[in-house]
Amino acid sequence: MKLLLLLKLLALELTLVCVHAEGETSATRKNFNLKKIEGKWYSVGLASDKREMIEEHGSMRVFVEDIHVFENSSLAFKFHTKINGECTKQYLVCDETDKDGEYFVKYHGQNKFTMLDTDYDGYIIFHLRNVNNGETFQLMELYGREQDLSSNIKEKFTELCKKHGIVEENILDLTEADRCLQARGGGKA
Numbered sequence: 001m002k003l004l005l006l007l008k009l010l011a012l013e014l015t016l017v018c019v020h021a022e023g024e025t026s027a028t029r030k031n032f033n034l035k036k037i038e039g040k041w042y043s044v045g046l047a048s049d050k051r052e053m054i055e056e057h058g059s060m061r062v063f064v065e066d067i068h069v070f071e072n073s074s075l076a077f078k079f080h081t082k083i084n085g086e087c088t089k090q091y092l093v094c095d096e097t098d099k100d101g102e103y104f105v106k107y108h109g110q111n112k113f114t115m116l117d118t119d120y121d122g123y124i125i126f127h128l129r130n131v132n133n134g135e136t137f138q139l140m141e142l143y144g145r146e147q148d149l150s151s152n153i154k155e156k157f158t159e160l161c162k163k164h165g166i167v168e169e170n171i172l173d174l175t176e177a178d179r180c181l182q183a184r185g186g187g188k189a
């Protein structure tokens with residue numbers, strides 16, 4: 001009887017440990033090498049719980065070109081959006097908030113984002129929350145060092161999106177879309 005109780009307690013403890021670990025899946029933590037995310041990227045996947053944001057003409061239908069990491073840990077994103085059918089260059093500097101690994105930027109409202117996962121030389125996954133006029137939505141992005149990624153990585157992205165409550169039909173594969181590849185230029189931002 002005592003052994004059973006002990007086992008139950010152990011099981012409960014394990015569950016708690018797992019829940020705790022789940023809550024901390026952000027990649028942007030102490031052992032994370034921020035500098036290594038620098039350089040060229042391509043937008044491969046895009047998801048939102050407010051689909052119109054990432055559809056054609058949506059303000060969050062953005063295509064990354066390059067990330068720069070400043071000495072002060074701020075990030076600069078060079079990307080393109082289509083405005084009236086034209087690929088338009090955008091450049092945003094995002095500063096770290098007082099939460100480790102969380103970034104802030106103003107773009108169609110107030111945005112806070114974190115990096116959920118990366119292997120540095122293959123893919124990176126971002127999670128963003130936008131607040132604008134009291135309304136909010138989530139955005140999730142999958143970037144690749146190449147123009148496309150393996151189905152394994154894409155699946156991982158899909159699972160992470162679902163975990164954040166984004167339904168499958170709101171997860172876009174951008175590899176067949178016009179991602180303004182022709183508008184990419186050489187040189188660093």
Ligand SMILES: *[C@@H]1O[C@H](CO)[C@@H](O)[C@H](O)[C@H]1NC(C)=O
Nearest residue numbers: 070071072073074093095096
């Ligand atoms: C960090 O440095 C960059 C480049 O000089 C600058 O644009 C940005 O505002 C700085 N961020 C903070 C929080 O000081």
